[in-house]
Structure formats: structure tokens, C-alpha cells
Amino acid sequence: MMTSRAEYRLLLRQDNADLRLSEQGYKAGLLSEERYRAFESKRKAIEAEVKRVEDTVIAPSENVNLLLDRYESSRISTGMKLSELVKRPELDYDKLKDIDQSRPALSRQVTEEVNIQVKYEGYIKRQMQQVEQFKKLEIKKLPVDIDYTEVPV
Secondary structure (H helix, E strand, C coil), X not given: CCHHHCCCCCCCCHHHXXXXXXXXXXXCCCCCHHHXXXXXXXXXXXXXXXXXXXXXXXXXXXXXXXXHHHCCCCCCCCCEXXXXXXXXXXXXXXXXXXXXXXXXXXXXXXXHHHHHHHHCHHHHHHHHHHHHHHHHHXXXXXXXXXXXXXXXX
């Protein structure tokens, strides 16, 4: 599927296809137990790291502000959540690794997904709300005797 033509581009990305579809594939017998366990491990690692990034506060220091200067980002004078720094356009999860003291060793796939989920959290939530609204509209029944010629254009 070409995601540029999909209604929900932020949700239907190719990089998160395994997160969206692996459980259904496993239930249908299309994924081996080993592959499903690897998927579960990846999903849990992403969830745990997103939570850690959202909960981690970065204290202002010369080291932190020098890193922010390097990427032409505003300095901080009070503690700031790591997730808020990731959301800045000039920064991302990888660029902040030098000031993130408790960062675990993670695979490239996990770090990319963490970056996307944190950076685009607001947009993704908005699109999820749109999906829920459309689901409500999809179950609305039209009268069987509706005269479509009477519908105003």
C-alpha cells in the first residue's frame, strides 16, 4: 500500500507494520512462536523506553547547554523532560544520547520507533481521535428508503 494515499498516514507507516500486524499474524498462524516472541520483546522495549523518556528530567548544566548549542537549540535554565527536548525540530532521540545518562542499549529499530512515537506524539494522538470519530460514523445506518435525489448538493 502506498501510505501517501492512505487516510491515516501517521498510523499506517511501513516502519510500524510489525507493531500493528504481528499479533493478528500470530493468531492466524502466520508467525512462528520464535518470531512472535521477538516481536513482543521489541514492543515491550519500545513501550518501556518511551515511558522512560517521558519521565526523565534533564537538569540544566554546562554540558547539556553545550550540546544544545551544537544543534542550535535553545539553552535550558530549569529541568526539562527529555521527551520535550526530543520534540524540538532540530533535535532527536539519537542526538541527545550524550546527556541521557540512563539510556539503555537498544536496537536501531527500537530507537527509531521511540524517536517517532515521542516526536510525533501529538499528531499521532490527533489521528487516533479521528479514527475513533470515523468508527462512530461508520456504524450509523442510513434509511433503506432514502431518496438520494432529494439530498441537497
